[in-house]
Amino acid sequence: MRWDSEERRSGGHREHSIDDMGTKIIYFTVNGRPEQAEFPVDCPAQSLKDLFRSAAEAGPHDILKLYNPKGNIINISPALEPNAPNSCYKLEVVAADCNSEPLGILGLKVKRGILGDFERKLQSLEKKILIEAGETPAIVYEMKKQVDSFREKLESVEHLSWLGLFKDLSEGAHKPSPFYHKRALHKTREECEHVRETFLEMSSLQVSEEVRQYLKTPTFDNWQWEDAEIMVLLQVMYTDLDFTASFNIEAEVLQHFLFEVYRHYNNIPFHNFKHCFCVTQMMYGLIWLTDLRNKMESVDLLIMLTSAVCHDLDHAGYNNAYQINARTELALRYNDISPLENHHCAVAFEILEKTESNIFRNLAVDQYKRIREGIIKCILATDMTRHNEILNKFKSILPAFDFNNKEHRDVLMMILIKVSDISNEARPMEVAEPWLDCLLQEFYNQSDVEKLEGLPVTPFMDRDKVTKPSSQTGFIRFVLLPLFIELANLFPCLEQHIIHPVRKALDYYTEMEKALERESQNWAQSENAAKAKETAADGHADDAASASKPDQ
Numbered sequence: 001m002r003w004d005s006e007e008r009r010s011g012g013h014r015e016h017s018i019d020d021m022g023t024k025i026i027y028f029t030v031n032g033r034p035e036q037a038e039f040p041v042d043c044p045a046q047s048l049k050d051l052f053r054s055a056a057e058a059g060p061h062d063i064l065k066l067y068n069p070k071g072n073i074i075n076i077s078p079a080l081e082p083n084a085p086n087s088c089y090k091l092e093v094v095a096a097d098c099n100s101e102p103l104g105i106l107g108l109k110v111k112r113g114i115l116g117d118f119e120r121k122l123q124s125l126e127k128k129i130l131i132e133a134g135e136t137p138a139i140v141y142e143m144k145k146q147v148d149s150f151r152e153k154l155e156s157v158e159h160l161s162w163l164g165l166f167k168d169l170s171e172g173a174h175k176p177s178p179f180y181h182k183r184a185l186h187k188t189r190e191e192c193e194h195v196r197e198t199f200l201e202m203s204s205l206q207v208s209e210e211v212r213q214y215l216k217t218p219t220f221d222n223w224q225w226e227d228a229e230i231m232v233l234l235q236v237m238y239t240d241l242d243f244t245a246s247f248n249i250e251a252e253v254l255q256h257f258l259f260e261v262y263r264h265y266n267n268i269p270f271h272n273f274k275h276c277f278c279v280t281q282m283m284y285g286l287i288w289l290t291d292l293r294n295k296m297e298s299v300d301l302l303i304m305l306t307s308a309v310c311h312d313l314d315h316a317g318y319n320n321a322y323q324i325n326a327r328t329e330l331a332l333r334y335n336d337i338s339p340l341e342n343h344h345c346a347v348a349f350e351i352l353e354k355t356e357s358n359i360f361r362n363l364a365v366d367q368y369k370r371i372r373e374g375i376i377k378c379i380l381a382t383d384m385t386r387h388n389e390i391l392n393k394f395k396s397i398l399p400a401f402d403f404n405n406k407e408h409r410d411v412l413m414m415i416l417i418k419v420s421d422i423s424n425e426a427r428p429m430e431v432a433e434p435w436l437d438c439l440l441q442e443f444y445n446q447s448d449v450e451k452l453e454g455l456p457v458t459p460f461m462d463r464d465k466v467t468k469p470s471s472q473t474g475f476i477r478f479v480l481l482p483l484f485i486e487l488a489n490l491f492p493c494l495e496q497h498i499i500h501p502v503r504k505a506l507d508y509y510t511e512m513e514k515a516l517e518r519e520s521q522n523w524a525q526s527e528n529a530a531k532a533k534e535t536a537a538d539g540h541a542d543d544a545a546s547a548s549k550p551d552q
């Protein structure tokens with residue numbers, strides 16, 4: 001019995017999934033890596049699970065899930081349907097042993113899992129009894145068996161929402177699932193140091209005029225740049241908008257600030273440092289494209305750019321609905337009112353509280369106050385539950401928009417950060433599409449955890465309910481276009497830069513949706529045809545059987 005990664009395989013894929021020796025071959029991917037498992041059809045279930053565990057490099061107590069190509073969870077058992085290399089299953093470690101290291105979310109430690117706790121207690125009990133009595137009593141074996149059987153159930157049941165029943169109702173009840181380990185959320189010290197050193201080495205180099213101009217357009221491709229380079233590009237934005245000169249921001253302080261910002265974005269699929277950069281770069285592009293430097297005060301532009309930089313600081317990959325439903329520390333702290341956005345903002349001002357990273361340290365108290373008020377307003381405006389409120393306010397002032405009116409400017413600033421925040425689809429398809437994959441990865445992860453914890457599952461995050469095109473067509477039609485069109489009403493020059501590409505994206509995903517529908521119809525038809533053939537064959541067999549029976 002063995003598993004093989006593609007690199008390790010000497011020959012190509014085999015044609016059949018069960019060979020003449022009664023060996024089954026299952027093709028699957030783990031962390032995007034193609035693997036194949038070979039095992040005798042009559043092998044014990046536990047051995048097969050261990051095989052998959054080793055392929056996933058999972059520990060004995062980690063929880064694995066296997067998905068078929070349709071995205072449904074399937075049981076890891078010797079009865080697994082053999083498959084072909086082009087219809088791989090997907091193996092995921094959905095929950096890792098909580099005992100290996102403490103969990104961390106948003107910098108706060110959470111309690112270990114009850115299953116892990118129980119096992120730990122059992123182990124220590126067993127050790128004590130062994131020392132005192134010299135042997136493990138049957139009752140301890142029985143309890144260990146029960147824990148194993150519980151874990152077994154977790155791995156094989158399709159819908160795990162009943163797990164809510166097992167939630168610890170005492171201390172730690174508001175914490176994330178005890179069965180889910182949020183892996184490597186924070187950047188390591190080594191990772192940060194490496195990026196900081198590279199950034200500092202590069203920051204004295206000149207960025208070419210060509211890159212400086214490219215940086216002002218929504219066609220900019222973030223995927224071509226490393227994190228340290230991205231930090232240099234952010235520095236360029238502050239200098240090219242003359243902020244460093246106008247607000248007396250020392251190069252060293254700006255670098256320190258940008259490094260702290262980098263450090264406080266987490267290693268998660270979507271709301272990470274690259275997203276921070278994209279949002280800031282879109283804001284920067286909008287400032288240049290709409291010639292805002294000649295329409296608004298420099299301090300307002302500084303507020304907008306810095307808000308974009310800080311707007312998702314320390315995001316852990318779980319949205320406000322999750323925070324509120326799971327009664328996390330953040331929801332408790334902010335009384336369910338935009339917990340995430342309040343947190344991002346608070347982290348921003350923690351960074352700015354430190355003299356060495358306070359880019360506003362040379363400003364007068366009144367100006368600092370104005371900037372703080374502006375940043376808070378902008379970051380809090382990124383809570384999508386306030387979308388209609390803010391858009392309607394903008395629509396109501398648009399017919400008589402006045403750049404000299406503070407209230408009008410404030411609403412415009414909120415609209416600009418909102419547009420920048422959700423603007424991926426305004427970018428070229430090869431830049432935008434990977435972002436959607438990242439977002440869905442983060443959404444699916446949240447809904448998996450919601451299922452594990454027995455919390456309400458947000459429908460547009462449910463891997464069983466949404467596809468790439470279905471998630472995007474509604475969003476573009478009902479959220480993106482109505483918002484972008486209003487901004488283009490104020491700045492008609494934006495039509496070609498943000499509306500055209502978004503319409504193109506809508507066409508692209510509408511076509512993809514149709515193709516998927518056709519494919520599933522074809523699949524259903526061939527399934528029905530196969531069933532009909534089977535039924536007919538059964539009928540013939542019955543006829544033949546009754547014909548061959550002697551008369552009674």
Ligand code: 0WF
Pocket residue numbers: 384421422423424425436439460471472474475478479
């Ligand atoms: C996947 C889709 C979606 N698509 C995006 O391009 C995008 C950019 N930002 N976001 C996006 N979401 C969100 C990240 C956090 C907040 C905004 N989502 C939106 C949802 C699926 O579907 C709809 C559809 C219509 C109305 C509301 C949500």
Ligand code: ZN
Pocket residue numbers: 275279311312382421
């Ligand atoms: Zn964001």
